Amino acid sequence: MASLYDTWRDAVADQRPVVLATVIEGPGTGAKILVGEGVEAMGTLGDPDLDRVVVRDALGELESGRTSVRHYGPHGEAREQAVAVFVESFAPPPQMLVFGAVDFTGALVKVAKVLGYRVTVCDAREVFATERRFPDADEVVVDWPHRLLDRVGERLGPRDAVCVLTHDHKFDVPAILAALTTDVGYLGAMGSRRTCAERLDRLEAEGADMAAVDARLHAPIGLDLGARTPEETAVAIVAEIIATRTGRPSSSLRTTTGPIH
Amino acid sequence: MKELIPDIERWRADGRRIVVARVVDIEGSGPRLPGAAMAVADDGEVAGSVSGGCVEGAVVSEALEVHDSGEARLVTFGYSDDEAFAVGLTCGGTVHLFLEPLDW
Numbered sequence: 001m002a003s004l005y006d007t008w009r010d011a012v013a014d015q016r017p018v019v020l021a022t023v024i025e026g027p028g029t030g031a032k033i034l035v036g037e038g039v040e041a042m043g044t045l046g047d048p049d050l051d052r053v054v055v056r057d058a059l060g061e062l063e064s065g066r067t068s069v070r071h072y073g074p075h076g077e078a079r080e081q082a083v084a085v086f087v088e089s090f091a092p093p094p095q096m097l098v099f100g101a102v103d104f105t106g107a108l109v110k111v112a113k114v115l116g117y118r119v120t121v122c123d124a125r126e127v128f129a130t131e132r133r134f135p136d137a138d139e140v141v142v143d144w145p146h147r148l149l150d151r152v153g154e155r156l157g158p159r160d161a162v163c164v165l166t167h168d169h170k171f172d173v174p175a176i177l178a179a180l181t182t183d184v185g186y187l188g189a190m191g192s193r194r195t196c197a198e199r200l201d202r203l204e205a206e207g208a209d210m211a212a213v214d215a216r217l218h219a220p221i222g223l224d225l226g227a228r229t230p231e232e233t234a235v236a237i238v239a240e241i242i243a244t245r246t247g248r249p250s251s252s253l254r255t256t257t258g259p260i261h
Numbered sequence: 262m263k264e265l266i267p268d269i270e271r272w273r274a275d276g277r278r279i280v281v282a283r284v285v286d287i288e289g290s291g292p293r294l295p296g297a298a299m300a301v302a303d304d305g306e307v308a309g310s311v312s313g314g315c316v317e318g319a320v321v322s323e324a325l326e327v328h329d330s331g332e333a334r335l336v337t338f339g340y341s342d343d344e345a346f347a348v349g350l351t352c353g354g355t356v357h358l359f360l361e362p363l364d365w
Contacts, residue, residue, distance in 0.1 A: 004365050009270075012263045024285055024359040030333040032365055043365075067296040069286050069357075086285040086359060088296050090263060259289070 004034050004043050008090075011036060015092040019062040021045070021054050026083035027074065035059060049075040050083065058087050065091040065159060093118045094159035097152075098137075099145040099175050100166030101128035104190065107230035108163060109136045111238050117161070122148045124171065145175035153178060158185035161241050163221060167191040173202050180212050186241045188221035196220055223250055262298040268308035269300055269363065278303040279363040280324040284311050288339070289354035300363070303328050311358060312338075323360055333361035 002010075011018040011034075018036035023029050028046035033054060035041040041055045053076030061068065067088045073080030096112045098105050101123035112119050113136050122141040123129035129142045141148055145164070156162070162179045164172050167190050176199075179187050191199060196219045204210055222236035223243065243250040262283060272279050284297040292312050299309040299317070301324035311320055316338045323336050339355030 005363065009266055012266065022359065022361075024333075024335050029335075030361050030365075067294070069295075086283070086295075088262070088283070 004032055007042055008034050011039065012090050017062055017089075017091050019058040019090065020088045021058045022086045022088070024069065024084050024086045028083075033058070036062070045083070045085070047075055052076065053078075054085055054087075061087050062089045062091065065089050091159075094161070095120065095156060096161045096163065097122060097145075097148065097156075099123065099162070099164045099171065100168075100190075101125065101130075101133060101140075102165050104165050104230045104233055106134055106136070107234040108165070108237055109134055111231075111234040112161075115238055120148075120152075123166070145171055146178040149175065149178035149182065153182040153184075156182040156184040158183060159245075160184050161186040162188070163237060164189040165221075167195055169199060169202055172199060173206055176203060176213075176217060177206060177208055180208065180216065186218065186244050187216050188218035188237060188240065190221045191219060193220065218244070262296070262309075265298055265300045265309045272300075272302045272306070277306075278328060280327045280360055281363050282311055282320050282324055282358050282360045284356055285335075285359045286357040287354055292354070292356075299324075301325065301328070312356060316356070320358060320360075323358075327360045327362060331362055333359065335359050 008018060008020060016036055018034060018039060021033045023031045023045055031045045033041055033043045033045055033051060035055050035058055045051055045054060050072060053072060057070060070085050070087055071081045072083045072085065074082050093116050096117040096119045098108055098119060098121045101121060105121055109119050109121060118138045120139040120141060121129060121134045121137045122143060122145050124144045126142045129140050131140045134140050162184050164175050166172055172189055176189060203213055218240060222233060223240045225236045227233045227236040262281065269279060280301050282299045284293050284295050286295060297311050299307060299311045299320055301307050301321055305325065307321055310317065319338065327334060335357060337355060337357050
């Protein structure tokens with residue numbers, strides 16, 4: 001029979017979301033439970049009531065990708081401290097969809113891979129959207145961006161990102177409209193100030209919810225780092241993704257005080 | 262811990278015993294988030310990182326003691342006014358680590 005470690009390893013290797021709960025303080029230190037979405041709980045912390053409560057809490061933590069220490073009574077009682085349980089989520093990597101097979105795309109794919117994203121490049125023009133041009137991408141899709149979003153948009157969540165780099169209204173506008181119907185955490189679109197202003201007019205003409213556009217669309221895409229090259233621009237984009245997630249104002253550390261991370 | 266899988270598999274294939282140290286909690290400015298992990302084989306070979314460098318040596322010593330005793334333990338490194346902790350973190354935070362034999 002497979003050990004708990006073997007089951008954990010196989011799930012992580014297959015990118016199935018699982019959570020490992022380990023007693024780190026209290027009776028049964030080292031005892032473990034492994035559970036995942038659609039995966040039956042394996043192992044025990046030594047008490048059936050404690051197991052039940054921890055499995056419930058661990059699945060909740062897994063859903064938001066959190067890793068933390070939780071405290072319980074010996075039978076899973078809340079607001080007690082007898083048992084400390086380390087709950088470690090192993091969620092699949094976040095997704096980044098990059099629309100537009102342009103110069104900037106290759107650099108963005110590379111930087112996104114450094115940050116651990118699973119990256120899909122999508123462009124309707126098959127001579128540009130090739131695996132040869134984007135060897136670092138996990139997937140290259142020849143299709144209209146909004147049609148890809150219709151297929152996969154349901155799976156996008158707060159950890160994921162959509163970067164629209166085509167700066168062609170024909171592709172951008174339907175892509176942004178489709179992205180706004182998803183729960184994607186970061187949505188950015190490339191273009192000059194003028195292109196971005198025109199795009200807003202077109203989005204409005206297409207009936208976009210302009211309050212949602214204002215709240216969610218990062219355009220021109222990226223932080224104001226003075227980036228010029230594709231590589232620098234890629235860094236400015238992922239820097240904005242990080243700042244959006246953390247809610248930081250993204251000033252230089254030398255001009256701010258307080259914790260650095 | 263998942264980034265340690267290739268090394269752990271190699272050590273297991275060689276029949277070596279393994280201790281895993283995981284960051285479970287940090288207070289203040291911790292260099293690595295909870296979940297960061299290091300594995301230490303019974304011959305002292307190391308994979309992974311838990312602190313960005315400051316306390317790695319001390320973690321390896323603790324791991325070798327866990328190899329000897331077979332007992333999982335919770336250890337804390339960090340700065341404190343009463344100097345209760347043996348090893349400091351230059352970044353000023355406190356890090357709690359759980360070390361255990363990989364026998365599960």
